[in-house]
Amino acid sequence: MAKWMAYKMSIPTFGAIMLDPEMKYCLLVQGFLTKASWGFPKGKINAEETPADCAVREVLEETGFDIKELLKPDEYLENQRNDQLTRLFIIEGVPLSTKFQPRTRKEIKSLQWFPIDALPTHKKDLSSKMQLKMKPNSFFLVIPFVKSLRKWIYNKNNPHEAQRPKSANSSTYKAEIREGQEQIGSRSRLKQQQHFALQNQAEFQEFLQYKEQVMRGNDEHTRSTSPRKDGYQKGRSDLSLGYSPNSKQEKKKYQILNRNGTLTGKPRR
Structure with missing residues (x-):
């Protein structure tokens, strides 16, 4: 059983990130279990099946929507978790009014469109809690793809800027450098304060x-001496x-x- 579980977790999974025409929302599915988290529709690949065919089959099974005509083999996001590869093809132009109907029994409980800007980028990001009233842990399967997805959408909306190489004088480059320096500086200041606090405590x-x-x-010397006329006490x-x-x-x-x-x-x- 242990060997079979290890083999199962090593099988690559393929699926899709389905976006609305304005690329502001993405479709997430929730498993049938009681406290299942939200994730993108995906599944394990079968023997002698291509990644694109696997993604089309899994999305069709879990959502009832056929992405075959919209899938572009070169547009996808990948993430390696432990020994398992997950590749999600980016599907554009899915209407928000689409009626989804899973074709599997007791596998998918809910399907819902979520605003991409409200999804968390790490487990301590409270964006989802503030905007969606949902904890970041509810999206732990989505978190590894959020930053890359936002970057992909930005480059898609700004093709000329995406093709231009980053310059050392560009505002974006300077902002990234400044953010990194601020994080390093704050940690250094904290360490320095702790160091001086310990060093000066004994002193x-x-x-x-x-x-x-x-x-x-x-006090003892005051009692044994008399004050001088000018008010200065020896x-x-x-x-x-x-x-x-x-x-x-x-x-x-x-x-x-x-x-x-x-x-x-x-x-x-």
């Missing part, structure tokens, strides 16, 4: 102990300057980490 505790000792020493410590008038050696200066990640004071030698 800050040492500074508090030093301050307490100086204040205790001032042995008095000035913590704001970090030294005592009677000390022969300059005290340590500490570097404090602020909440916004900046540092106050000079670093210790």
Whole structure:
């Protein structure tokens, strides 16, 4: 049974991404199980069957719609999950008013058009929850294809821009670079803040102990000395300057980490 399951999961699957004429919606199917997720109509290939023929057969079985005349063998999206290849041919121009009727029993429970912009691109994307009131996990079979599908539609609507090579000065290229730099920068700032927080925690505790000792020493010295006429008391410590008038050696200066990640004071030698 284990060998058969491994063999079953290694068989390639072929299907279709069916789009409306304006390419704003795609058709998804839901399995017959109680909590089945949504996905594109597809299925495993039979022996001596071509990928295109497999996609036509599976879509016809699951939706009742024949895509043979609309299928273009060179227009498809692929995804490799574990050892299983999934190829979905992109079918354009399917009317939203089409009446779908699955031809298999107890396999497809529901068929529905979904706006492509509302589909999640990763498992933490809340677009579907905000717009469709559905969790991203309901589309885990769709997520691997969403970004590529949106890019394909954009290139289809802007053929001249898609053929033009990306320039280092183009706004799209700069936006992608800037987005990547911002993500790297945010992670670096977080690591730096954590590093300084751990580094300065011990020093800050040492500074508090030093301050307490100086204040205790001032209290004891105040009781044993009398104030001068000019109001200056001998042995008095000035913590704001970090030294005592009677000390022969300059005290340590500490570097404090602020909440916004900046540092106050000079670093210790």
